[in-house]
Amino acid sequence: GGSEPDALAQAARLGEQAGFDEINLNLGCPSDRVQAGRFGACLMREPGLVAEGIAAMVAAVDIPVTVKTRIGVDHNDSYEELSALVDKLAIAGCRTFIIHARKAWLKGLSPKENREIPPLRYEIAHRLKQDFPNLELIVNGGITNLDAAAAQLERVDGVMIGREAYHNPWLLADVDRRFHGDETPPPERRQIIQRLLPFIESELASGVPLQRISRHILGLFQGQPGARRWRRHLSENSHKKNADTTVIVEALCYIRPGGTTTD
Numbered sequence: 001g002g003s004e005p006d007a008l009a010q011a012a013r014l015g016e017q018a019g020f021d022e023i024n025l026n027l028g029c030p031s032d033r034v035q036a037g038r039f040g041a042c043l044m045r046e047p048g049l050v051a052e053g054i055a056a057m058v059a060a061v062d063i064p065v066t067v068k069t070r071i072g073v074d075h076n077d078s079y080e081e082l083s084a085l086v087d088k089l090a091i092a093g094c095r096t097f098i099i100h101a102r103k104a105w106l107k108g109l110s111p112k113e114n115r116e117i118p119p120l121r122y123e124i125a126h127r128l129k130q131d132f133p134n135l136e137l138i139v140n141g142g143i144t145n146l147d148a149a150a151a152q153l154e155r156v157d158g159v160m161i162g163r164e165a166y167h168n169p170w171l172l173a174d175v176d177r178r179f180h181g182d183e184t185p186p187p188e189r190r191q192i193i194q195r196l197l198p199f200i201e202s203e204l205a206s207g208v209p210l211q212r213i214s215r216h217i218l219g220l221f222q223g224q225p226g227a228r229r230w231r232r233h234l235s236e237n238s239h240k241k242n243a244d245t246t247v248i249v250e251a252l253c254y255i256r257p258g259g260t261t262t263d
Helices: 005-017 032-036 040-045 047-060 079-092 122-131 146-152 163-167 169-180 189-205 211-217 227-237 245-252
Strands: 023-027 065-070 096-100 136-140 158-160
Touching: 005 023, 005 047, 023 040, 023 047, 040 047, 040 065, 047 065, 047 079, 065 079, 079 122, 096 122, 122 136, 146 169, 163 169, 189 211, 189 245, 211 227, 227 245
Parallel strands: 023 065, 065 096, 096 136, 136 158
Antiparallel strands: none
16 A cells, blocks of 8 residues: 555556556545545655655666645645655655645545645645755646646646546647647547547457447547537447447547537
8 A cells, every 4th residue: 555665665666567657656635545545645644654655666666756745634734844745755765746736634525625625725836846946846736728837837847737638638739839849730639539449449359348448538529519419429328238439430420520510
């Protein structure tokens, strides 16, 4: 688990062997199940133990070991406590911190409410960057468009976009041009699906149910004519026995080139 240095080191080795680019220790999840396992946000209260885990992982692998954390937990939410945590983990070998700019409440709020009710305090992440200029500081939480991301990049090293990118993946289509100077036009959304079909067929042949793949592309056409029918067709048919790429192709028929729709 996330509170056992030896187990963390072994998990880090497995991740490296599997080809991952980094190993991230999550200190931000507030769910009851996570707390019961003694990992997630509750570990913010035990910086010494977390530092032992980070040191064990850093010693075990050659890839970066990073941390994602909230800005506080329950009433342990002072900047001094957060700063001390970051300092201790940096000494243990962590050089990259992803800061979810909300505190976490371990009791009284569901995980969903913990993503919405505690106020966002980006200034805390900005202050950390000022105080730890040699660390990589990435801000997370409530960032739903590239303008907001650009504004944050004036103060920190990076931005993590989570649920918005999942529900509206086309949000990322302009990232390379806007932030990396790549003027190559992204493929159209329909082209993305067409290019995905061979992969889906390969996964189906290995026994992966279609629904495990289709649920991740429900939001690709968000805001486009026909998007509602695209989502509905996938949702109503992908779970059926022997569902195959025909379901995807049929759903794509509701999205017409040029913005027209069969609705």
